[in-house]
Amino acid sequence: MSENVVNIASQNETGEESQGEGTKDTGGVAGARLKSFIERIERLEEEKTALMEDIKEVYAEAKGTGFDAKTIRKVVALRKMDTEKRQEAEQLLDLYKSAIGMY
Amino acid sequence: MSENVVNIASQNETGEESQGEGTKDTGGVAGARLKSFIERIERLEEEKTALMEDIKEVYAEAKGTGFDAKTIRKVVALRKMDTEKRQEAEQLLDLYKSAIGMY
Amino acid sequence: MSENVVNIASQNETGEESQGEGTKDTGGVAGARLKSFIERIERLEEEKTALMEDIKEVYAEAKGTGFDAKTIRKVVALRKMDTEKRQEAEQLLDLYKSAIGMY
Amino acid sequence: MSENVVNIASQNETGEESQGEGTKDTGGVAGARLKSFIERIERLEEEKTALMEDIKEVYAEAKGTGFDAKTIRKVVALRKMDTEKRQEAEQLLDLYKSAIGMY
DNA sequence: ACCGTGGTTAGCTTTC
DNA sequence: GAAAGCTAACCACGGT
Numbered sequence: 388m389s390e391n392v393v394n395i396a397s398q399n400e401t402g403e404e405s406q407g408e409g410t411k412d413t414g415g416v417a418g419a420r421l422k423s424f425i426e427r428i429e430r431l432e433e434e435k436t437a438l439m440e441d442i443k444e445v446y447a448e449a450k451g452t453g454f455d456a457k458t459i460r461k462v463v464a465l466r467k468m469d470t471e472k473r474q475e476a477e478q479l480l481d482l483y484k485s486a487i488g489m490y
Numbered sequence: 491m492s493e494n495v496v497n498i499a500s501q502n503e504t505g506e507e508s509q510g511e512g513t514k515d516t517g518g519v520a521g522a523r524l525k526s527f528i529e530r531i532e533r534l535e536e537e538k539t540a541l542m543e544d545i546k547e548v549y550a551e552a553k554g555t556g557f558d559a560k561t562i563r564k565v566v567a568l569r570k571m572d573t574e575k576r577q578e579a580e581q582l583l584d585l586y587k588s589a590i591g592m593y
Numbered sequence: 594m595s596e597n598v599v600n601i602a603s604q605n606e607t608g609e610e611s612q613g614e615g616t617k618d619t620g621g622v623a624g625a626r627l628k629s630f631i632e633r634i635e636r637l638e639e640e641k642t643a644l645m646e647d648i649k650e651v652y653a654e655a656k657g658t659g660f661d662a663k664t665i666r667k668v669v670a671l672r673k674m675d676t677e678k679r680q681e682a683e684q685l686l687d688l689y690k691s692a693i694g695m696y
Numbered sequence: 697m698s699e700n701v702v703n704i705a706s707q708n709e710t711g712e713e714s715q716g717e718g719t720k721d722t723g724g725v726a727g728a729r730l731k732s733f734i735e736r737i738e739r740l741e742e743e744k745t746a747l748m749e750d751i752k753e754v755y756a757e758a759k760g761t762g763f764d765a766k767t768i769r770k771v772v773a774l775r776k777m778d779t780e781k782r783q784e785a786e787q788l789l790d791l792y793k794s795a796i797g798m799y
Numbered sequence: 800a801c802c803g804t805g806g807t808t809a810g811c812t813t814t815c
Numbered sequence: 816g817a818a819a820g821c822t823a824a825c826c827a828c829g830g831t
Contacts, residue, residue, distance in 0.1 A: 418589035424758040435747045442740045449733040461685045479667045527655040538644045545637045552630040586767050624795035
């Protein structure tokens, strides 16, 4: 339960420190690495957001061309369900095969 | 489409075929038991879903009375939460924040 | 209990005192209602938790009878997918009908 | 299984079948355009999914380096959060908590 | 223009 | 420790 040792990362064990600017660096070099991770994540999330906007735009364009966005969404969802269900069914089949000792 | 009825039980693991080959009744009595289990599960899940809807309705009612649902959720969560753990988590978070210079 | 209650409802989100007619209302009427909502929610959640335990027990019982829980889960999931997909398809059909002005 | 090809556009409002045999294309050229829209959407969604996986990987890497993913998530969320709003929410929460006597 | 609804996504829990 | 399933928060859309 109380594993919450106040330590940024186990890397600290090296005892080495590279106090950089910006980070108060309670945790030695770990602070810099943490910051790096966070920035990578934030960048990827920005890209993802951009993609979501692109998708919206396609729907908007489709709508402008006379299609019903809601319907398109449903079609896309159903096609996805087909794929997923097929995969699930295949997994189930594998499960069955192991259940009867076919593997 | 198929009914997705299945008969899988490791009871078969002995390897004996309890039915003649090409049996329609793959799994014998096990099939009936399995079906029973599945139906019990499905029924309980229906009840659970109904309960979740009830909870939603209470939130909706509270909202309609002028309360902020999101905050009520937080209060409920806090009441459920062990105080000590919460404090520890907050401390850890503070630490991280200083590590990346958020203060 | 604290005495610093002002107003519970969201009408005061602006920060103004919307307290009408001198109701001191420590915990006030709003506080009582809020508490009531919270308790209703907590009670429903207890029931839900109980149900979830029941479900687990069924899986455990099935397992004890020689069935593979994982497989049962898959079957339940697939049956649910069937239901959902059918509903989706029906909705899509409705959508189509409105798209061609059948309603 | 069917291809789930659909052709729904209000361009069809006349209700005439503009195609002869072969083409499913109840909506004339609209069918081709719709398909194009759907494919563009599906492609963008694939990219989005890939990005989501990348994000997961970064979290996994951070974890493997000794960081606590859960906390990183919180930090990212906090950085995204408008400070003022957060404070307001906290104040509101305090208010609620006093209302129900949690202090 | 706002509210309510539904769908999507992320986080948490539990399982293997 | 990894994977999956479940739950809850978020967001965008349509209705009023």
